[in-house]
Amino acid sequence: MDLSSYYHLIFISLALTLSTVIFLITQSKSKYKTRQRLPPGPPGWPIVGNLLQIANSGKPFFQHVRELLPKYGPIFTLKMGSRTMIVVSSAHLAHELLIEKGQLFASRPPETPTRTVFSCDKFTVNAALYGPVWRSLRRNMVQNGLSNTRLKEFKNVRDVALDKLVEKIKAEAQKENGLVYVLKNARFAVFCILLNMCFGLEMSEETVEKIDHMMKEVLITVSPRIDDFLPILSPLFSKQRKEAAAVRKKQIETLRPYIEQRRAILRAGLASDPTATPFSYLDTLFDLPIEGRRSGPTEPEIVTLCSEYLNGGTDTTATAIEWAIGRLIESPFMQTRLVDEIRAVVGARPVREADLDNMPYLHAFVKELLRKHPPTYLSLTHAVTEPATLGGYDIPTGCNVELFLPGISEDPKLWTNPENFDPERFLSGGEDADITGVRGIRMIPFGAGRRICPGLSMATIHVNLLIARLVQEFEWRAFPEGGNIDFTEKLEFTVVMKNSLRAKVIPRVY
Template sequence: MSMQRQQQQPARATANLLGAMPGDSMSLAFTAAVATAAIVVAVAVARYNRKYRGLRLPPGPPGWPIVGNLFQVAFSGKLFIHYIRDLRREYGPILTLRMGVRTLVVISSAELVHEALVEKGAEFASRPAENTTRNIFSSNKFTVNSAVYGPEWRSLRRNMVSGMLSTSRLREFRPARLRAMDRFVARMRADAAASADGASVWVLRNARFAVFCILLDMTFGLLDLDEEHIVHIDAVLKRVLLAVGVRMDDYLPFLRPFFWRKQRRALAVRREQVDTLLPLINRRRAILRDMQSSPPDPNVAAPFSYLDSLLDLHIEGRQGADEELVTLCAELINGGTDTTATAIEWAMARIVDNPSIQVRLHEEIMQQVGHARAIDDKDIESMPYLQAFVKELLRKHPPTYFSLTHAAVKPGSKLAGYDVPTDANLDIFLPTISEDPKLWDRPTEFDPDRFLTGGETADMTGSAGIRMIPFGAGRRICPGLAMGTTHIALMVARMLQEFEWRAHPSQPAVDFKDKVEFTVVMNQPLLATVKPRKMSL
């Protein structure tokens, strides 16, 4: 009997190997899967090593095959900004992270940023290639922010500046700002009156609505949109921001089939965006046709809008399709709304936290215009303390912690002696620059006087040296710098002219902790108490 069993064992082993035993098929499948995974890993590692063979990349933490440092970052238990700070202490102001198929080179010192964006600005003026959800909303990188460096980007940027953001154009949009400010004040009064104590307002919500109204007016030139319609448009564009967030399959494309529901949702949001903005585009087209045949109705149409310039824009290889117009209009509105509104909330938090700042700003407003009329952008240019306050605000509370990602235009680019491949993301970490004690006296303190009696300077363009660059620097500097600082200063001044601001009893101590959403926002939204000032407008 034992001899028979011994004779059967080789046969059974052979049968197992050939998959003849149904009960062991799962084991064989698992073995095959492991073998396949091992081959995939080996191929990926070989490909990565071959791609960067001979290059001297900046230092960084060792990673795993295929995923690189992705899981180390994802499961670190820290926000990415704190993770970067930790790595900076270990590896210095230039470091490398490999995030799946993407390689990130992160720089975080003024000297390196100056080298990358000013000294070698033409070498690092592009954007990295992408095959992500964001391409759906950028019409395959057909926006000022996302376009690769070249003729198409130059045409788009030139048109945005001349058609919207130049000094002369910004002056033309002064009526749009005044209309939005009046609406803003009325909305805050109504919110305060409707609150339980008759004096409470949520700052960010109201500030965001006001900025959105300005940009909507400037973009489409439509003056008769009611509040319900504006709120609907705002809600749709908020959904767009949520839909373009980074996903795991951006770093590991082989996971994309598992994200099909999110992809389908992104396509639905894009469709909603087009269906919402295209009627506004067509209305403006109709108004322009009517303006050619008869004088326009001043109560229906603004004399000029950003869309007008886009309708006249012709770029080789692009058809000027409706969806591309939607993309370019949405870029301007989304790019300028949250960044400015977030800055306003931080500004009012600083004002509520330090009453002496409010007193000085209000005194400057009274000296400039008093209560005789509403303050406007002509006035704020002659208010040095307000200008210093805005600079200090953007130093301490930049809208984002990272400037928009850059990329090398061609192979062979170097920073600090290290190689930066063309397929790498060059990311610029901003807080360590504006917090650098070598650049700033008492960098952790909020003190607008540093730009007045303190003798410190704040060239936000970076052309005279990198000290604070909340709008980026060099060739890809945000073209909305002047517009953004104007809107922040104007809204702060108007809010202080109309109301006296105090801490809310539920928030006696302002919490300056932050968190990252689309922009860097207050961890606890600011609820404040307002008291209308006596006005003779």
């Protein structure tokens, strides 16, 4: 052990000792306070609670949730250092949380110091506290950035990106003896679409890769650290805070030229750059009125909002495509049925957006995909605006309320054979589900209620269109030939396949 590590251990020991003393003093005074009735949960250690049990297990967090559900039921508490986490995993509790008491549970808990740097103190649609800033940002994104009318304006952008994706896969397959990586290619295509929708600019492949690399760096930087749960240890992480500040600076410097380029085009008139799109999400941000503020977003805030737009729709969609191709390889019958439906609707020409409405099996397949493989297993964290109750338990302000989606979409009380991947359940099976949660909660891959994902419509278009085009253009087979698909999960930015899917493709002949 080097000297630096030795001193770090001494510091941690002293910090935990001091924390224990403070904890015991606080506990001795607690008899004078009204005791809160929190949901049950596993026992933990003083100060750290369940944090070390989970952090040192080597398992993804969602696996812990799966294991705790049978013992503690559909609502339980985890003490994660200084944070209290309440996990909810049933349809009736989700309905109480998101619909019946939606306004009470519509806020967000305090962010970590690192996340605060990147969110400009919660100045994003997803992170903002429930209030005027959130209303301004969400209204703008939904009405001006992601409305059906705006989405249709980018139809040609999607068509071009899909054509490029097909050529990219063909080139990779030719070079690699028919083998391609699914997630990497899907992610690149989706990111290209979102960059164009965000900035309204045509970008080279090199530029796309540069921005993509920077965005991944941001996501890695904001990943949870132990000092996020034990702030008393924050002096040990000064190096990481400096690194985060450097990444934030790089993020601003990377996106600033494209923000200024778009601003210059708008000032000169769109005719000044024939390659620019008539509209972009960025256009809505330059002079966006914010309730309670005299001025619109600052440049760092614009960078943050553009980054949110890009990150929110990239990994989630690409992850869905990887799981979809895995399921189609596993079931040649599903793949054949999907191909037959596509051919019956469009013949030999490429699938386009307008064709999707005439493909019921595709829609059933995608709905089953989102039921069985939601991109994230825990929806974005909720918090109460004032002390509340849920399922008869107390929910204090400041705690993290986490919604475990598979607990709903895999509930045998709601679904027939929920462990099976079966698109037929939405056709002849007689089962159905409103993924928005408006007509009841059975599966909510995009959340529900006031904080439902604003990109729901865009995501479903992208997932349906990408799957249709990839299946139309290629036959997908396992690698090695005849092997089984490994559906083991792991947590990255989303829940992806533990072993990134590499598949064999054979171009279809028409």
